[in-house]
Amino acid sequence: MSExxxxxxxxxxxxxxxxxxxxxxxxxxxxxxxxxxxxRRLCMAxxxxxxxxxxxxxxxxxxxxxxxxxxxxxxGSAGPTTSARMDAFSTKLIANGLKAMIGKGxxxxxxxxxxxxxxxxxxSTIGGxxxxxxxxxxxxxxxxxxxxxxxxxxxxxxxxFPAVVAYDCYGNSIYEQxxxx
Amino acid sequence: xRHIEFAKVVTTVGSLCISAAYELGDDVLGxxxxxxxxxxxxxxTEILEQxxxxxxxxxxxxxxxxxxxxLAVVFAEQGSDVAIxxxxxxxxxxxxxxxxxxxxxxxxxxxxxxxxPLKERKNxxxxxxxxxHHWIVPGGSLKISVMAKxxxxxxxxxxxxxxxxxxxxxxxEWVVEVVQQAGADACPPFVVGVGIGGDFERCCFLSKLxxxxxxxxxxxxxxxxxxxADMLSAVNSLGVGPQGLGGDTTALAVVVEWGSCHxxxxxxxxxxxxxxxxxxxxxx
Numbered sequence: 099m100s101e102x103x104x105x106x107x108x109x110x111x112x113x114x115x116x117x118x119x120x121x122x123x124x125x126x127x128x129x130x131x132x133x134x135x136x137x138r139r140l141c142m143a144x145x146x147x148x149x150x151x152x153x154x155x156x157x158x159x160x161x162x163x164x165x166x167x168x169x170x171x172x173x174g175s176a177g178p179t180t181s182a183r184m185d186a187f188s189t190k191l192i193a194n195g196l197k198a199m200i201g202k203g204x205x206x207x208x209x210x211x212x213x214x215x216x217x218x219x220x221x222s223t224i225g226g227x228x229x230x231x232x233x234x235x236x237x238x239x240x241x242x243x244x245x246x247x248x249x250x251x252x253x254x255x256x257x258x259f260p261a262v263v264a265y266d267c268y269g270n271s272i273y274e275q276x277x278x279x
Numbered sequence: 280x281r282h283i284e285f286a287k288v289v290t291t292v293g294s295l296c297i298s299a300a301y302e303l304g305d306d307v308l309g310x311x312x313x314x315x316x317x318x319x320x321x322x323x324t325e326i327l328e329q330x331x332x333x334x335x336x337x338x339x340x341x342x343x344x345x346x347x348x349x350l351a352v353v354f355a356e357q358g359s360d361v362a363i364x365x366x367x368x369x370x371x372x373x374x375x376x377x378x379x380x381x382x383x384x385x386x387x388x389x390x391x392x393x394x395x396p397l398k399e400r401k402n403x404x405x406x407x408x409x410x411x412h413h414w415i416v417p418g419g420s421l422k423i424s425v426m427a428k429x430x431x432x433x434x435x436x437x438x439x440x441x442x443x444x445x446x447x448x449x450x451x452e453w454v455v456e457v458v459q460q461a462g463a464d465a466c467p468p469f470v471v472g473v474g475i476g477g478d479f480e481r482c483c484f485l486s487k488l489x490x491x492x493x494x495x496x497x498x499x500x501x502x503x504x505x506x507x508a509d510m511l512s513a514v515n516s517l518g519v520g521p522q523g524l525g526g527d528t529t530a531l532a533v534v535v536e537w538g539s540c541h542x543x544x545x546x547x548x549x550x551x552x553x554x555x556x557x558x559x560x561x562x563x
Contacts, residue, residue, distance in 0.1 A: 135400075165343045165389040174387055175343035180431045180464045202431075203464030203523065224326065224522060225431070225466040226555040227333040229342035247402050248346075248389050262524075273463060273523055 102260070108156025109197035111217045117263045119270035123221065125259040129158040129200070131252040133179055136243055137187035144194055151242030151251055155195035158221075161202075163248035164232070173238040173254070177228030178202040181220065185209050192218045200261055204273060214269050222264035222272065234259040281358075281419045283563055285365035285374050288421070291561050292378025295425040296351055297386035299557040300343045303334045306494040307470075307556045310531040314468060323526025327468075330521070330554055345555045348388035349427030351379045351409040354491065358418035372411055375423075380405040391430065412484065424491050424560040432469065432553040435461035438483055441545040447506060450475070450547055455513045457549040458530065463523020466553035469530045470494070471514065473507075474548040477538035486550035489536040491558060498535060507533045521554075531556075 102122035105113060107129060117123065130152050132140065143150055161181055165174030181201030185208065188199060192212040202225035205213075213219060223231060237255035244250050264272045303311075308331070315327035337344040353375050363371045383390055383406040392407060393400040416422075437457045441450065454473060461469065474485030498504035510533040520526025531554065540546060
């Protein structure tokens, strides 16, 4: 098995072009969380010309809604949620500079085409391993949409956060089957 | 008539919610270990071992197994000789909901319930109301089972009305199709709950009730035990594998519950459950 590639956001086009489907990556630095409702709000902000809560250019978004942190800890359990629910929003975010997403499961044709057109990648990490993955998160802070609770946007600092390239910017996928939903 | 204190139900339900979120049952751990040993795909073995490592970390460091600590689905089997002692017109259902709210708060679990589904989708902040199934059984005790059901796998569950003349082969084929469509999205390896018979809503209930069975136990009926084995082998020949990345282990188990039905009907429901199969029970 090949050695994992270290990546650090903000990602450039050439960073993304080095990543191929099935590559293992270890992410270090700042990433942002967003799930369904946060995606809807981000897209509405883009459409209305409003300000976004973080800089989208080169950013990595992690599809996660963590459990509450115990006292003295930075975060609770924090594994990926189903990527497909974000399909309708991701294309717009990719067109506006988003370079990578982390989730679980398949992406639709529109997202896969956007990854190629704008040089971005979709990463997959282990669904249902939220305890293990939380060990790679060293800081967390809610930065927007606090009213959404677990679904609020958080800025996370991660250390060697493990993922695999599920869809690269060349149209390749790690999955043998495509989304059928 | 035996009386059970309202507060006893509240604390019992709360504790069940917490232990379900932090500790996998021995049956699920055993099934994951067996699968890791049997796998011919090294990548799949590695993922299964990471899931076991996740379970060890969750238990030892008190971090929930999964960030989706679920909708609380509660099954209450109330003995006919048991009454709940409560004041102010409160019922067993109130006790269960109070227990869920306190367990999810005390246990640092995620509150994943919106009070209304379409207009505003506002989070209730308590993980209530729980989904409560209640029925009366003979005897003097109250059995409560709590299942923490994740949204990702629930979203991939399906229901279908077959013709009453359909044979078992057609049903196996459809169950396999549902599992394939769930694929990587719903966190395989799955536990596949199958309800056969009943009516529209009873059938779906049966598919969820099936998931309460200890995975080390066989179906009580030989015909259905064999059906489960055939379904499992058909599902595992798909090659979807852990996380959808290939392997022999697409499901850890298929569990079937059946019920009587109309002469015109053969309803079948498939309730997809992820590998983080979390449920606990207590008898008061």
